[in-house]
Amino acid sequence: MLIDLSEILSLEGKTQVVEAPVSMDSFQSKLGDFPVAEKEPLSLTITNTGKKVLKIEAKGRITVNIPCDKCLKDVPTEFDINFEQEIDMQASKEDRIKDLDEINYVTGCSLDVEQLVHNEILIHWPLRVLCKEDCRGICPKCGKDWNEGSCDCDQSSPDPRMAVISDIFSKFKEV
Incomplete structure (x- = not known):
């Protein structure tokens, strides 16, 4: 107007x-x-x-x-x-x-x-918006809302510095 x-x-x-x-x-x-x-x-x-x-x-x-x-x-x-x-x-x-x-x-x-x-x-736009203070977020693999319960995805996050070594071990698992 x-x-x-x-x-x-x-x-x-x-x-x-x-x-x-x-x-x-x-x-x-x-x-x-x-x-x-x-x-x-x-x-x-x-x-x-x-x-x-x-x-x-x-x-x-x-x-x-x-x-x-x-x-x-x-x-x-x-x-x-x-x-x-x-x-x-x-x-x-x-x-x-x-x-x-x-x-x-x-x-x-x-x-x-x-x-x-x-x-x-x-x-006045907020820097961060949360639905509740203890919001757990969503699973990065399957997208399930963790506020509604957990999922069956593997949640272990290896040290990124060890990624090269884990790649080597994954190649030799078949042997």
């Missing part, structure tokens, strides 16, 4: 409150495509503080299903969006780059709500 900022920019001290629905059905990034389980409208407060500076405040919540790092079951991960930033609308793209301000959710006089939500999810 795009919000037109031209009316707010025209009057100094003007405040606009908007309930913006989040239409995102999945979160897409270089990590993959993750389905959105729950979402609530984003409550935006946009204030013209003067001299073409806008203060944007956003509050909301979105839940994304992220696979467990060990067993690959979907884990509903909640992201609280609590955003507050002042944007100088007179600053050029070059000035923003120089100030390391990478605002890609404001283009011209429009605020892109979906891009703002996307950025907030990306910033």
Whole structure:
């Protein structure tokens, strides 16, 4: 959803409150495509503080299903969006780059709500997601979920430094 900022920019001290629905059905990034389980409208407060500076405040919540790092079951991960930033609308793209301000959710006089939500999810993306603290993962050979029980696969892992020697012994087993 795009919000037109031209009316707010025209009057100094003007405040606009908007309930913006989040239409995102999945979160897409270089990590993959993750389905959105729950979402609530984003409550935006946009204030013209003067001299073409806008203060944007956003509050909301979105839940994304992220696979467990060990067993690959979907884990509903909640992201609280609590955003507050002042944007100088007179600053050029070059000035923003120089100030390391990478605002890609404001283009011209429009605020892109979906891009703002996307950025907030990306910033708060967890380093590790587990379905439970003691998740046992899956068998690398047969794929059985070890949380549901063990499998009959050989779980011994020989020392990788001994791999050459074990190859020699496996060749001579037939003799």
